[in-house]
Amino acid sequence: MPELPEVETTCAGIAAHLTGKRIQRVRVYQARLRWPVTAELAAKVEGQHIRQISRRGKYILLAVADGHILIHLGMSGSLRIVRAGEEREKHDHFDLCLDNGTCLRLRDPRRFGAVLWSEQTLSEHPLLKDLGPEPLERNFDGGYLHAKALGRKVSIKEFIMNSHVVVGVGNIYANEALFLAGINPTRQAGRVSGERYAQLVKTIKQVLRQAIKQGGTTLRDFVNSEGKPGYFKQKLKVYDRAGEPCLQCGTTIKLIRQGQRSSFYCPHCQK
DNA sequence: CTTTTGACCTGACAGC
């Protein structure tokens, strides 16, 4: 489900509710997520104040005095702020109960998400330390991508979806950015010019910024922290449009599989 | 080192 815009939307929605609040109680209803939710987490954070909410790639980070809670939404996760008494529904696996009668509640049908405790410096955490740059920051530019791609034979689409290359670009936005840049998703990463990488970086930033503005993309079940969907789906040019006409030239949008994921592109506009 | 494949899960939907 959530790519960077959806995680960003979620983060922005929960931040004001959490910042400065004291964690009264951790409730784990289903510990078996991507990794087990540990008893250590509860022991460490109960009674602590949430100092700050931030995001690194698709990880949401809640800072407390001597460590961080790392939350990943996987494919189907969502976070909401609920009243403490609110009835739990199917797939609600985790609550962070605050001292003001509200809870941060994680729902995740597929359980590919994660809730982890980290006492390490974040830049040394095994899941974070090798992550690529943030796509919306200045250090993510055409020169960086072009240099990183040198000698790489993977397709450009799999390349930009690799979080060690750049974080936050998932299947929807990879397809969209490649369309906007006019690049065929099957092209080898190492065989794309610096000029085209500069263009691609622009379209990645553009599509992510627009999606954030629209509150993300809801395909079937993404909801923000208030339970509302995102509206970027209406702006998608190629994703989920196989067999439909290209909005630029009318050619039929093609569907192929790359690395077990669907890719959509216009064979005429993308070379 | 890079690349590919399998694994983890539930739910929705198509086709028989």
Place this chain on the structure above:
DNA sequence: TGCTGTCAGGTCAAAA
């Protein structure tokens, strides 16, 4: 009304 197979916003770990 089943049942089976396929697909879905991710990404780690192991194999090649």
